[in-house]
Structure formats: structure tokens, C-alpha cells
Amino acid sequence: MAHVWPIGGGKGGSGKSFITSSLGRLSAELGKKTLIIDLDLGAANLHTLVGVPDPQKGFSDFIRKKIPLLEDTVVETPSANLFLISGAHDNFDIANLSYEQKIRTLRAIAKLDFDRILLDLGAGTSFNTLDFFLISQNGIFITTPEPTSVENVYRLIRSIYFRRIRYCFNVTEFKELEVEADRQFGDGSFNRPDSLMKVISRTHPEKYTQLNIEFDAFRFKLIINQVRKHDNAALGLQMCRMMDKHLGLNMEFLGNVAYDEHVHDAICQQVSFLERYPYTKTATDLREIGKQIVESAGRQLTLRYM
Amino acid sequence: MRKDFDQLNYYEMLDIKPDAVPYEIRHAYNAALQLYQPGSLVSYSFFSDGERRAILSLVEKAYQTLINDQSRKDYDATLISRGEIEARDESAPDLKKPVSVFHISRGPAARTVFISSDALKNKISQSRIITDILAQSELSGEDLKQIRTELGLTIEHIAEETKIRVNNIRSIEEGQAEQMPPAVFLKGFVKSYLKCLGLDSVEELSARYMNTVSRPK
Ligand SMILES: Nc1ncnc2c1ncn2[C@@H]1O[C@H](COP(=O)(O)OP(=O)(O)O)[C@@H](O)[C@H]1O
Ligand SMILES: [Mg+2]
Numbered sequence: 001m002a003h004v005w006p007i008g009g010g011k012g013g014s015g016k017s018f019i020t021s022s023l024g025r026l027s028a029e030l031g032k033k034t035l036i037i038d039l040d041l042g043a044a045n046l047h048t049l050v051g052v053p054d055p056q057k058g059f060s061d062f063i064r065k066k067i068p069l070l071e072d073t074v075v076e077t078p079s080a081n082l083f084l085i086s087g088a089h090d091n092f093d094i095a096n097l098s099y100e101q102k103i104r105t106l107r108a109i110a111k112l113d114f115d116r117i118l119l120d121l122g123a124g125t126s127f128n129t130l131d132f133f134l135i136s137q138n139g140i141f142i143t144t145p146e147p148t149s150v151e152n153v154y155r156l157i158r159s160i161y162f163r164r165i166r167y168c169f170n171v172t173e174f175k176e177l178e179v180e181a182d183r184q185f186g187d188g189s190f191n192r193p194d195s196l197m198k199v200i201s202r203t204h205p206e207k208y209t210q211l212n213i214e215f216d217a218f219r220f221k222l223i224i225n226q227v228r229k230h231d232n233a234a235l236g237l238q239m240c241r242m243m244d245k246h247l248g249l250n251m252e253f254l255g256n257v258a259y260d261e262h263v264h265d266a267i268c269q270q271v272s273f274l275e276r277y278p279y280t281k282t283a284t285d286l287r288e289i290g291k292q293i294v295e296s297a298g299r300q301l302t303l304r305y306m
Numbered sequence: 307m308r309k310d311f312d313q314l315n316y317y318e319m320l321d322i323k324p325d326a327v328p329y330e331i332r333h334a335y336n337a338a339l340q341l342y343q344p345g346s347l348v349s350y351s352f353f354s355d356g357e358r359r360a361i362l363s364l365v366e367k368a369y370q371t372l373i374n375d376q377s378r379k380d381y382d383a384t385l386i387s388r389g390e391i392e393a394r395d396e397s398a399p400d401l402k403k404p405v406s407v408f409h410i411s412r413g414p415a416a417r418t419v420f421i422s423s424d425a426l427k428n429k430i431s432q433s434r435i436i437t438d439i440l441a442q443s444e445l446s447g448e449d450l451k452q453i454r455t456e457l458g459l460t461i462e463h464i465a466e467e468t469k470i471r472v473n474n475i476r477s478i479e480e481g482q483a484e485q486m487p488p489a490v491f492l493k494g495f496v497k498s499y500l501k502c503l504g505l506d507s508v509e510e511l512s513a514r515y516m517n518t519v520s521r522p523k
Contacts, residue, residue, distance in 0.1 A: 154350075233427040279441055284507050
């Protein structure tokens with residue numbers, strides 16, 4: 001089964017699509033049959049970043065059942081080994097996928113025959129986005145060194161954590177937990193996964209143990225993009241430390257990607273940044289991260305609890 | 307779930323070992339302030355104001371307790387009685403004797419350990435010279451030397467950290483193929499050297515260096 005890498009995080013413009021396309025190219029160059037799927041529906045632009053300006057088919061054809069098999073919506077790109085399922089021509093949000101459509105999509109992704117599958121999930125935190133993160137241990141979070149973007153990443157991570165807990169309980173049980181968390185820890189704490197976990201440790205010790213095993217298995221990764229000269233280069237490591245210490249979540253820092261004006265130039269000229277500007281610090285950073293990703297393996301968690 | 311922050315002992319709060327020397331305690335305290343201060347990007351939106359205040363006051367308490375010999379001794383005693391840490395080894399330097407502490411933190415071997423890689427990485431990303439060098443397609447011995455000097459590191463420091471002999475480091479920086487260790491060793495040496503400078507992308511940079519030096523001039 002392919003390794004799936006859900007990619008999301010910081011707010012729009014932080015570079016999720018640029019990085020997804022770059023990592024896709026690198027993985028393809030390193031000999032892996034690689035598929036990138038644009039699930040940032042409504043703001044889809046992966047196709048433009050990998051040189052397919054007008055894809056003839058895409059994800060919406062699968063959702064509308066015009067094309068029954070997801071694999072038949074795949075298009076080639078000008079790069080060898082690199083394939084795309086485009087999100088262009090989609091005018092609905094991923095948040096609006098019905099439960100049935102989502103499950104059908106997740107099942108279909110799990111069956112695709114590729115070595116690596118990268119999902120560009122955009123910036124949202126809808127339940128559907130969270131579920132796409134939960135199909136793999138290897139979620140990648142991208143942020144820039146700006147408070148707005150960092151804030152979004154933390155929110156997304158908490159939401160994923162929360163969503164995973166939610167799957168362990170039925171509606172009534174979960175309501176009780178929320179009430180209990182609110183009673184013990186006060187206002188708003190039913191929104192906090194760590195408060196919920198504290199309650200669960202007492203009310204449902206077996207589930208608590210099971211959830212901890214699940215959370216320990218996550219191998220989330222963090223990339224800081226658009227790092228400028230005077231930014232704190234240790235931000236990524238420090239954020240990982242925060243999440244470990246205060247949420248008990250493993251998060252591995254993959255690296256910084258330097259800010260470079262040439263990224264803009266390459267996108268405007270519609271050429272591959274990595275090919276056009278291979279000796280920039282940014283390109284070196286991307287290659288280093290790409291290598292780590294291509295080499296690392298991870299277990300799928302697909303659908304077991306959905 | 308790990309323990310709540312207020313359930314951690316002071317060493318855990320500051321992320322240091324129970325045998326940390328005062329220099330490390332101070333360093334860890336500053337690092338913790340960087341994380342938790344209001345306005346810190348790292349913990350932006352992570353805590354409510356109240357939580358942040360509570361954490362900062364614990365960090366302060368941890369620091370004040372551990373930095374003072376007597377209060378640290380008392381605190382250690384309670385941890386030992388709770389079985390959280392072990393009594394210090396007899397042969398380890400007695401914290402009450404200022405001389406031995408002084409000796410540890412000033413010894414050359416210990417000092418090198420404390421040039422934290424965070425600090426190096428910051429220097430690297432802020433130095434125009436280094437960024438320019440790293441953006442080139444070639445990486446010569448001369449370039450390496452320039453990066454090292456820019457970071458204020460001595461050859462002796464590199465030798466100490468990497469256990470590579472000083473004359474080998476010199477020949478790497480001079481880029482003289484004839485004087486260099488055999489290629490099989492050279493690659494490893496160059497990698498440790500680059501890592502010691504705090505550079506990322508060590509694999510790629512070492513390959514760049516190997517290409518540059520082996521090319522006839
Ligand atoms: N490392 C970088 N250096 C400079 N500019 C960048 C970098 N990464 C992204 N950008 C710029 O940010 C813009 C938005 O990137 P994009 O990948 O579309 O963001 P997202 O998908 O997160 O909304 C790009 O058009 C590009 O100009
Ligand atoms: Mg995008």
C-alpha cells in the first residue's frame with residue numbers, strides 16, 4: 001500500500017501547495033511513482049504548480065460519479081513518475097463532502113497503486129479535513145514564522161487530536177465527557193483535548209490506554225516555510241517541544257525552508273523552481289526534506305475507526 | 307498524555323538532567339523564558355493568559371530553587387526521598403564545593419558542549435556571507451573555513467567535538483587533494499565537520515564539497 005502524506009496547516013499563502021508540488025517532484029525524481037491529490041477544493045492550484053494548466057479530468061468527476069474509479073481521474077504531468085488528481089473545476093468545499101462521499105474517497109485512495117501519495121489539504125479544519133489527516137501517521141504541517149500561521153497549526157493539531165478522541169465514543173458518552181470536563185476544568189475546556197483526556201483517564205481507563213497508544217503512533221512532521229534571515233531558526237524545534245510537553249504529541253521537525261524571491265519568479269514563469277534555481281538555499285532545504293520523506297516509512301491507519 | 311506541567315519536578319520543567327551545572331540551569335531557564343514569555347511566537351495562542359502566568363511562575367520558582375546551592379540541596383533531598391532521582395554518585399563533584407563546579411563549567415571539553423546548535427543555526431541563517439556561500443553550486447575548503455571563521459569557531463573546537471585530528475581538518479579546509487585522508491574517510495570527516503558547524507543538509511553539502519575538491523583546477 002502506498003505511503004500517504006496528508007499536508008496542511010498554516011493559513012492560506014503559507015506555501016502548502018508549493019511544498020506539496022516540490023516534494024512530489026523530488027519524490028518522483030528519486031524514483032518513486034508519486035501521486036499528488038489536490039483536495040484544497042475551491043482553492044485548487046496544484047495543477048498550475050506541476051505544469052498542467054488545464055487538466056481534462058479530476059476529483060470532481062469521481063465525486064459526481066462521472067468517472068467511477070478514482071484511478072481513472074489521474075492525469076500525467078510533464079515530469080516523469082509524477083501524477084496528479086486535480087481539484088480544478090471544483091466549486092465545492094471539502095467540508096461539504098457527504099459522509100458517504102468521504103468514505104468512498106478514503107477507501108479509493110487507500111487502494112491506489114502508487115509508491116507515494118501526497119494530499120494537499122489546504123488550510124481548513126473541517127471534520128472532513130481532519131479525517132483525511134487521520135488516515136495516515138505521517139501528517140505534515142506547514143507554517144510560516146508568523147503568529148497567524150502558527151496559531152492555525154496549533155488549532156489544527158488540537159482539532160485532529162480531538163477528532164480522534166471523538167471516534168472512541170458514541171454521542172451520549174461524548175456529551176457526558178464534555179459536561180464532565182466543563183465541570184472539572186471550567187469554561188471552554190470541553191474544547192481542549194488535554195482536558196478531555198484527563199477526564200477519560202478516570203472514566204474510561206481502557207479507552208484512555210488505547211488512545212495513548214494511538215497518539216504515540218502518530219509521526220506528525222513540521223516544516224517551517226518562508227524563513228527569512230532574521231527569523232528564529234529554532235522555532236520549529238521549539239514548537240515540537242511545546243507539543244510534546246503540553247499536549248503529549250510526537251511531532252518531528254523536518255526542517256526550515258528559506259524564503260526566496262525566486263519562488264515567485266518560478267511560479268510566474270510556470271517552471272519548476274527546483275529545476276530553475278537548484279542552487280538556492282530554498283532548493284537545498286527542499287531536497288533535504290524530500291529525502292527524509294522519501295526514505296521514511298510509516299504505517300497506514302486507514303479507516304479502522306470511521 | 308504526559309504529566310501536567312505543574313506535576314513535573316523542577317528539572318523536568320526546565321528540561322535538564324538532575325546533575326546539571328549552574329551554567330546549564332541558567333541556559334535552560336533562558337530557553338524556557340523564550341518559549342513561555344508573553345509575545346513568544348512559539349507559544350502564541352497555545353495558552354490562556356492565566357495558564358501562561360502559572361507556567362512562568364513555576365519556571366521562575368524552578369530556576370530560583372535550582373540555582374541556589376542550599377535550596378537545590380534541600381529540593382534534591384525531597385526528590386530523592388520520593389524516589390524521583392537518585393542520590394548523586396560519591397565520586398561526582400560535590401555541588402557545595404564551588405571549586406569543582408567552577409572546574410567543570412570552565413573545562414575546555416565542557417565548554418564546547420555548551421555552544422548550542424540553536425545559537426549556531428541562528429547565526430547561520432543571519433549571516434549574509436554564509437547564506438551566499440551555501441547558495442553556490444560549489445563548496446571549497448576555503449568556503450568551509452570562511453563559514454567556520456564567520457561562526458567564531460576554532461579548528462581546535464571542531465577537533466574536540468568531532469574527534470577529527472587537527473591536521474586533517476586543516477587539509478580539508480585547504481582542499482589539497484594530496485594531503486587529504488583517503489576518500490572513504492574524507493567523506494565521513496567532512497560530514498562531521500559540517501554537522502559540527504550546525505549546518506543542515508549535511509549529505510548534500512558534503513557531496514558538493516567532494517565534487518568541488520576532486521575537480522582539477
Ligand atoms: N519558500 C518560499 N519563498 C518565497 N515565497 C514562497 C515560498 N513558499 C511559498 N511562497 C510564496 O507563497 C505563495 C503562496 O504559496 P502556496 O503554496 O500557494 O500557499 P498555500 O497553498 O499554503 O495557500 C506562492 O505563490 C509563493 O509566491
Ligand atoms: Mg494551496
